[in-house]
Amino acid sequence: MGATNVAFAPTGEQALAKCAMASYDILFVDYHLGIGKNGKQLLEDLREKKLLPPHCIFMLVTGENSVPMVMSAVELEPDDYLVKPFSQSVLRSRIQRIQRKKTQLADLYQALFDDMPEKAIELCQQEVSQEGRYQQFCKRVLVENLIRLEQLDKAEHILTQALQQRRSGWALLLQAKIYFLQQRFADSLLLCEEAIADNRYFAEAYDIKAQCYQETGELDAALSSVLSAAEIAPYNMQRQYLLIDIARKLxxxxxxxxxxxxxxxxxxxxxxxxxxxxxxxxxxxxxxxxxxxxxxxxxxxxxxxxxxxxxxxxxxxxxxxxxxxxxxxxxxxxxxxxxxxxxxxxxxxxxxxxxxxxxxxxxxxxxxxxxxxxxxxxxxxxxxxxxxxxxxxxxxxxxxADQKNFLDQKQHKFGELNKSGIQSYKAGNFVVAVKQFESALELAPMNTGCALNLIQASIQLLHSQKKRKSTELFERCKKTFRIVDNMPLPEHHRARYKELLQQFDKLRDELRR
Structure with a gap:
């Protein structure tokens, strides 16, 4: 096809290194690159590291045509996506088509590369006003950047006109997104359904549906919707986070x-x-x-x-x-x-x-x-x-949040028992206090504060029972010390532990005599 300066890289990592050293006009990348990064991950890396200049054409190629593989790649929006086998004429026409677009919209692609949404909006408006070949693409970029800048009314006005002309998928999706942001969930759901009816592999429409259902408390429907999206295109991080959030609530x-x-x-x-x-x-x-x-x-x-x-x-x-x-x-x-x-x-x-x-x-x-x-x-x-x-x-x-929800009830009950034990201790009712502290430790078996409370109450009880030696209580007290012996303790617990240990050792010596 006339290309004279061609470089090869057998892995995604090597391709990334070469792109860091030189600027290429076309990147022709297989989805599967063996061990290491795949083609989709390479595209993510190049964009993140700003190694994909605006004029460069990135074409992703694969021999697989499974829905999850294709849709996950398409969602990342490479310049083109080819499924093997394909002819030279198809490849040539695709490259020429993309090159024409990038040449005519060079300033816009540069503004997007430089992350300048205001400049991108201005350039898109110019292209749309001139009714050029790429006005539909520019309308989409224009609306996306208006939404990003939270100028929802302007974005909605453009979409309303676009949808009157043609019920295209991108316009339906962006309008549904605006309705969601405006908390017009029923309107958003209707547009998502319309987009999915036109293209059942529209994963992003399922995402917005799931978010709408989540906001309205219909969690089963939300889970079903996000699972549909994940089945179509599973390699999307935000989709998996949404799935986790909904699954947690259920x-x-x-x-x-x-x-x-x-x-x-x-x-x-x-x-x-x-x-x-x-x-x-x-x-x-x-x-x-x-x-x-x-x-x-x-x-x-x-x-x-x-x-x-x-x-x-x-x-x-x-x-x-x-x-x-x-x-x-x-x-x-x-x-x-x-x-x-x-x-x-x-x-x-x-x-x-x-x-x-x-x-x-x-x-x-x-x-x-x-x-x-x-x-x-x-x-x-x-x-x-x-x-x-x-x-x-x-x-x-x-x-x-999950652990807090799981422990809240147990922690509350523990707190009540420990508090009751302290009150019983202060009232001099050491038998009841010991039982309450023991019940609290059944819920939080290694709680240092409660263990020290139990030891303190047990020592007082042992003092009151000197005339009838309680071997069982003594052994239980000794066993409780194991919870804090040689353990890392906060300073206030450490001081209290040393004091109680001295009291216990003294009591033990007295009981032995």
Whole structure:
């Protein structure tokens, strides 16, 4: 076809490196590039790194024509998408068509590349007023940028005129989006239905439907709609976040886990790669194991956690950003707690506690563990240290909300029992206080404050029963000390622990005489 300067790259990573060194006029990219980045991920990377100049033509090629593969690629809007086999004449005509468009709209493509929405709007208005060949494309870009700048009335006026001329899919979708932003959910749903009736593979229309149903409280319909979108085009991060949010509101644990796994898979080789997606996938799976009541389902989740851990260890590029060994210890402690080994879980935590303050990425896991074993006060203290940047991740916020909802009732009951025990203690009713503190510890077995309360009440009870030695009570008190022995303690608990230990040792010596 006359091209004389042609470069080849066998992998997405090598292609990315070459594009960083030179500017190409055409990128002809296969979807499947073996191990590493695929063609879609390469396109994302090039855009993110500003390595795809406005004049460059990016053509994605694949031998597959499955709906998820094609639609996920098309959603990313490469300049063109070709399914093998194709002829040279088809390739030539496609390239020439795109080249004509990029030449005529060079200033517009430059404004979009430079992220200048106001300039893009001005250039689009000029093209539309001249009724040029690309006025429909420019109307779409114009409306998208008006919506971005929250100029909804202007965008709606343009769309109303466009829809009077032709009920095109892009116009229906953007009008539905505007109606959603204006909280006109019924009107938005009608336009989504019309768009889907015209093109049943219109994933974005299903997304807006799901959002509308979510806002109106029709969560089953919302889940059905977003699942339809994910079936059509599963490799969209925002779609998976929407799925997680809706599934959470329905307490659909399997869907939450599956979507968190999909987020990890989507980002694993792309510019969006971030250790947080891996951590959130494992966190979600452990959280699902904690919340499910089905023993067989719990075992499946635990196996999934184990497999994910093993897989990650073989990929050092994913784990070098954090101390993955510490993360493993925290996960291990959560699993030990899940199996009822509360004391061992706290011991596992204690072994690494000193290393954790500098590991901000692992603060969520520390908080999850402390809440799980009943150390609510310490968890709340650490919660105040969570970096704001970390909490911008939607899935992490969901995980915190899920644990809060799951623990709220238990924590409230624990608080009431602990409070009642304190009142009974102050009233001198040590027998009742001991029973109340013991009941509270059944709900939060490793809670330091409550354990110290129980020890204090038990010591007072032992003092009152000196004449009839209570070996059972003495042993129970001794066992309770294990909850705090050699554990990391806040300063106020540490001082109280030392004082109670001295009292207990003195009492023990007296009982032996």
């Amino acid at each position: 307490n659909n644990i399997p869907q939450q886990v599956q979507a968190s796994k999909q987020l990890y898979e989507i980002t694993r080789r792309s510019i969006k790669q971030d250790i947080v997606h891996l951590l959130n996938y494992i966190r979600s799976t452990i959280d699902a194991a904690v919340r499910t009541e089905d023993p067989s389902q719990r075992n499946r989740y635990l196996q999934e956690v184990s497999l994910a851990m093993q897989r990650v260890k073989r990929d050092e590029s994913m784990t070098r950003e954090i101390n993955f060994e510490l993360f493993e210890h925290l996960c291990q402690a959560r699993l030990e707690s899940l199996h009822g080994a509360q004391y061992q879980a706290k011991r596992t935590y204690a072994a690494v506690a000193e290393q954790l303050p500098e590991q901000h990425q692992l603060l969520p896991d520390t908080i999850f563990l402390l809440n799980q074993i009943g150390e609510y006060e310490q968890a709340a203290t650490l919660g105040k240290l969570l970096p704001a940047e970390l909490m911008k991740n939607p899935l992490l916020k969901t995980l915190f």
